[in-house]
Amino acid sequence: MADSVISSKLRKATNVFAEQHKVSRSERGEVLGSKGGFRGCTIWFTGLSGAGKTTISFALEEYLVARGIPSYGLDGDNVRTGLNKNLGFAQEDREENIRRVAEVGKLFADSGVVALCSFVSPYNKDRDLARELHKEVGLPFFEVHVSTSLEECEKRDVKGLYKKARAGIIKGFTGIDQPYEAPINPELAINTVNRSVDDCVQQIVEILQTNEILPRSVVEKVIDLTVPEESLEKAVAEAEDLPSVEITKLDLQWLQVLGEGWASPLTGFMREREFLQCQHFNCLLDDGVTNQSVPIVLPVSTEDKEKLASCKQITLRYNGVAKAIIRDPEFYEHRKEERCARQFGMFNDGHPYIKMINESGDWLVGGDVEVLGRIVWNDGLDQYRLTPNQLRAKFREMHADAVFAFQLRNPVHNGHALLMNDCKRQLVERGFEKPVLLLHPLGGWTKDDDVPLGVRMEQHKAIMDEGVLDPESTVLAIFPSPMMYAGPTEVQWHAKARMSTGANFYIVGRDPAGMPHPDPPKRDIYQPTHGGKVLGMAPGLTQLEIIPFKVAAYDMKAKAMAFFDPHRREDFDFISGTRMRGLARSGVMPPDGFMAPKAWNVLSNYYQSLGTQ
DSSP, rough: OTOOOTTTTTTTOSOOOOEEEOOOHHHHHHHSSHHHHHHHOOEEEEEOSSHHHHHHHHHHHHHHHHHTOOEEEEHHHHHHHTTTTTTOOOOOHHHEEEEEEEHHHHHHHTTOOEEEEEEOOOOHHHHHHHHHHHHHHOOOOOEEEEEOOOHHHHHHHHHHSSHHHTTTSSOOTTTTOOOOOOSSSSSSOOTTTTOHHHHHHHHHHHHHHHTSSOOOGGGGOOOBBOHHHHHHHHHHHHHHOEEEEEEEEHHHHHHHHHHHHHTTTTTEEEEEEHHHHHHHHSSEEESEEEEESSOOOOOOOOOHHHHHHOOEEEEEETTEEEEEEEEEEEEOOHHHHHHHHHHHSOTTSSSSSHHHHHOSEEEEEEEEEEEESOOOOOOGGGGGHHHHHHHHHHHHHOOOOOOEEEEEOOOOHHHHHHHHHHHHHHHHHTOEEEEEEEEEESSSSSTTTTTOOOHHHHHEEEEEEESSSOGGGEEEEBBBOOOOOOOOHHEEEEEEEHHTTOOEEEOOOSSTTTTTTTSSOOOBBSOOTHHHHHHHHHHTTTSSSEEEEOEEEEETTEEEEEOOOOOGGGGEEEEOHHHHHHHHHHTTTOTTSSOOOHHHHHHHHHHHHTTTT
16 A cells, blocks of 8 residues: 555544534525525536546636625645645545545535535545435535546646656556546536537536526526427417407517517516516516516506406417417506606606606516517518527637627717727736627617617628727627616616626626706706616626726827826817717718718718708
């Protein structure tokens, strides 16, 4: 036993008696982390050296902690430099190494922490022992086989260990001159070849959610409510025979938002319980905390409510065409003043969205929704209406390692572009190799004096055509949500929805989702900096890093948009939206460097056309 340091000096303890804790697991679960409930378990990663065990484990640890789930990664090398530094690599030592780690993992799990154990652990009997130690005390244990092949592990050989083992410098190396026994029935097997770390993490997260370790809110899975193509004909036929209600264009836009999964984990228009959570907490609280700051509801008239109250299924029609089925509908009172006071901080018909709420039905109907096929508008822009899943696929195709999103409802000038390009620069300096910009204009309802979507899209495309934004690292797409002009409350929705695309950075501007107060004196409804401040504190958005807006203005010396320098105040010209519109209407070019000429022409042509209408 020359390789081993286990000896008779390590005697088994006697006269030891286990003590019962005074605090139960459920009590620990209520105070540990930000997601109430006991979630203690052990995830045991096994596989050859270089398979990717620790990489996945530490990425999972980062993912869970960012979402309020306490977890801790126990890595083989780390443990051998401390707790097990008196052990070698003889079989007896390997067995003792795994036994100790299993006991430590059990203690972590019993405390309510997700223990992530990454060890080669080559023998089935040792891993079975680890499982049994957890089973004896009623703790969940998940064996994850990181099944990367020996050939691939040797190719990677990050630590140079395989090369040394092949040269005979290292003896007893698993896979070379010691066996590795693959798990017979693991909870999950992951082959890391041609798979991103994020994909591997999501596989494990879904297993944990299925086994009720994690709340649904932690799973980054887009809930698409669109009926699959193979079932569509049958669903449409069913819809034609059901009682129905006609919906508005605004309702159809919200239906598209739900159907494509922007509001995951919502499975339909809000029931009263979800509505109350949204109104009072800006979150959905069932099955974990999910930020949902704006209500997504369907108003109906008293007449329709009385007609449909006893129905188990309802068809939603737009211009007479069946668009969706609501299952198990629930009707509840539409308390318009209270809704507006909580969402907008005011109840004033001079606010255009509040006016629409006031004119809508006196009842709300919620329930699970099945959308009858992809919603399209046939306005020449549907190719830009990419769903969250389509955007995720696009980012994978572009090999993006970071996605930063910019929400806008106005034309882009070079000050906006400066901010976006500066964000990209910061990400590259932080080590990201392929950051991708999601230029994501809002495409639903906007107030009458906003620039129409078609004009904005043409202007945004011109910005990219002129190279102000790099077309190779920018995705231009339409966000289908209506605009509510609800200030900091709505800004949370804009950020949360972009998370469904896989975006992990979000640029927030000045007075986002704001508008002028409808009553004199002249002022904004919302304090301009509050949107950014609220995003930095909002629950359920911790996995999204907020990039604050820097003030940009026209630098008259540099003849370009630049970040404002208060020490050179006299050199900067703040070109307001009102002034920009005035220049465009009159056909006058703005100062050089304010906006790309091709983009300015699009805007100028639009404003000049208004004078001829």
